[in-house]
Amino acid sequence: MNDNPTKFYFRQRQQNRLYDAVISAIEESARKDGIRKKDIATILGVPPSQVTRWLSGPANWTSDTTSDLLFSVGAELDFLVVRFSDRMRGNRFHPLGEAQTSHQHAPLTVDAPTPSTSARSTGQEGGAVTVSVLVE
Numbered sequence: 765m766n767d768n769p770t771k772f773y774f775r776q777r778q779q780n781r782l783y784d785a786v787i788s789a790i791e792e793s794a795r796k797d798g799i800r801k802k803d804i805a806t807i808l809g810v811p812p813s814q815v816t817r818w819l820s821g822p823a824n825w826t827s828d829t830t831s832d833l834l835f836s837v838g839a840e841l842d843f844l845v846v847r848f849s850d851r852m853r854g855n856r857f858h859p860l861g862e863a864q865t866s867h868q869h870a871p872l873t874v875d876a877p878t879p880s881t882s883a884r885s886t887g888q889e890g891g892a893v894t895v896s897v898l899v900e
Contacts, residue, residue, distance in 0.1 A: 783822030785841065786833050790819070793837035804836040 793799045801819065805812040818829060834840050 779822045779824075782825070782830060786830060787819065789834055789839045790837055793839070799837055804833070807836040808832050
């Protein structure tokens with residue numbers, strides 16, 4: 765039997781991403797619309813304890829469970845499949861260890877973003893914001 769640890773890593777990563785997306789939608793609905801677990805249970809026709817189990821962690825949800833939870837808050841998923849070879853590597857790796865691509869992230873530290881800066885925040889350290897700027 766060939767148990768490839770990388771395969772299991774990617775399974776768990778996808779499961780966690782799905783869980784995070786669903787939980788974010790439910791949390792947003794709770795903030796904006798005041799929806800509670802009891803409301804979700806009523807909409808789905810399941811006991812509140814079942815909703816609690818579903819929301820307690822990224823267990824092996826079926827696609828029906830995911831769909832039902834999102835339906836209960838008036839949402840659905842959009843999908844984007846990205847090939848590993850098409851995904852840009854994070855800037856946590858040394859650039860000499862990676863193949864050069866046409867797009868590279870260059871780390872930049874600024875005190876505060878300006879309206880003309882097109883950047884994505886990647887973390888905060890010592891009062892300054894570390895961002896990655898797409899350099900072409």
